[in-house]
Structure formats: C-alpha cells, structure tokens
Amino acid sequence: MPELPEVETVRRGLKGFILGAKLKRVEVLCEKSFIGEPVCGRVVDIRRFGKALVIDLENGFSLMVHLRMTGQLIYDGAERYAAGHPSENFVSELPNGQTRVILKFDKGELFFNDQRKFGFIKVLKTAEVRKEAFIRKLAKEPWEMKAEELYDKLQRRGRSAAKVVILDQTVISGLGNIYADEALYLAGVHPARKAGSLSLEEASDLLAAACRVMEKSIEAGGSTMRNYVQADGSRGNYLDLFVKVYHREGQLCEKCGTEIEKIRVGGRGTHFCPKCQKLISTPVKPVENPVENFERKKS
C-alpha cells in the first residue's frame, strides 16, 4: 500500500484503539516479517516517518512497521479497524495464511498481514529511531520542502525520468506509484521527462501537486475497511473515487478528453494523459560541437 496517505490513515485510526493499550504478547508467524527480539509494554505514541509507522512503548522500545507493497494492519477488539493494502483480509477471519505477526494487547489483537512478505516490523530503541537507516535517509515531506530544493535534486539526477526521481524517498518522501502518477498529471509533467529538463516553475508545480493529491487522499479517509466495503456489499477501492490517471488507461482525461495511456517508467506501470503531459526532452547539457569533440576523443 501504502504510500504516505495510507500510512497516515493507519496511524490516525490505530491511535484510537491502541494508544494507552498494553501490548502483552507478540506472536511471530513468519520470521522474515519480524526483526529483533519481541518486546511488550504500554503504547505511548504512534508516529509516522514517510511511509514508516513507529509505535512507541513506555519501556523505551519502539516497533517500526513498514507495510511496503501489500502490508495491512487489522485491529480486532470491541470492534474492527482495518487499513493498509485493501483486500478481502479487511473483513476476513484472522489470523489467516497472510498473517505474519500478531500483537496481542490487553483489549484486542493487532494483525500484521502481508501477502508478499516485503513489509516488516522492526524493534528499535525509541531513542534511536532516527538513526535507523531508512528513517535517517528519508527526505522531507512535500509540504516541508521548498521548490528550490526539489529543483536542485531533479537537476542532480537530471538524466533519470522525473517519476523515478520523485519516487526516491531520499529525494522527497511519501510518494509511491499512485501519487507520483497523480502528482505528475496535476502538474502537467510527463512521467518520462528527464528530471534535468524541468524548470524551477515546473518543480514548484510538481511539489504543490504532490501536497494536494496526498492531502486530498488523507481527507478522503485513505484505504480502510470502511470504504472497502460498499453499501451494496460489493468491494471497491477508495482510490477509484478520486484518482485521475491511476488504473484509468483507456478512459478519458477529465481535462481534455484524450485517452489515458499506460507505459512503463523505471520498471513501474505509469499512467498519464499524452496531451496534458507532453514529453519535451531537452538535453541536460547541450554538447557543443559534437562532431569535433568526437574527433578529438578518437585521436
């Protein structure tokens, strides 16, 4: 799942259920999914760093949760709260074959499910959370970043596709495959544009678009059990309600009516409007007298 808005949704929702609760027992069903020695204790805070969630315990230890592609956190107590990668697990009997870790609290159980096992829970000392490799390298979130900073980073990685650069969490944190596509669409930037060809103004637009698209998603309530099950009992992804290009290939662009296309950029499925997002490939540094330089190099 889980890009920044989904993780923030998990954080806010989970807080209502486990803040102040006492973790009494940790059951690890998949060794790969839990790093370190299990710890217990009362939950004093739940924080988020980019796409990583950190559950702080009273005893000085913290549990860092990264959901990666298919992670979900499902709490079962007096009622159920489920968020993360949307799937039938939201409403299934748990544990099941995709349950990797169970955190048993005094008032309920928190299931960490993860189909692909890319996600994990890692035990850290609370005082050392910021030293953890992923968190330490994390760039600012879009709303904390200045356009000039993003522009500089795009320049430094000028020969990569713009989308590839903004997906890098050490460049800007929070965007994943969906919101990267959505932000590029809103800003009118083709995903495969060389990062170095973006102007400061375009970088600024892209930054504003990233803020807007993620704020909107958080407001929409993110990916939870609540909006996974429709009123008529059918299943639906909340993203379909407001996404403009993601998974919309073949459908029409809301702005110009052109068919949305799907291509591959940096190995990821990429959706865009070929009319609203033009591919202008300006060389980063135009080579002067290429023929002459080539001749000189040979000799």
Added chain:
DNA sequence: CTAGGATCCTGTCAGC
C-alpha cells in the same frame, strides 16, 4: 556520486 536492472515473495490474470 549517478543510472539501470535484478531481487525479495505470493497471488492473480491473460493467453495459449
């Protein structure tokens, strides 16, 4: 340092 590709893992779907 950057850029590109492989890799971790399970499940689903299209095509033969």
Added chain:
DNA sequence: TGCTGACAGGATCCTA
C-alpha cells in the same frame, strides 16, 4: 484443465 509469463500502491543491493 494446466501451464507460462507478466505484473503488482516498495525499497535495497549490485554492477557499470
């Protein structure tokens, strides 16, 4: 039916 390859809301590691 069964097989095969492609692909998936992420990030790291390896090579050039």
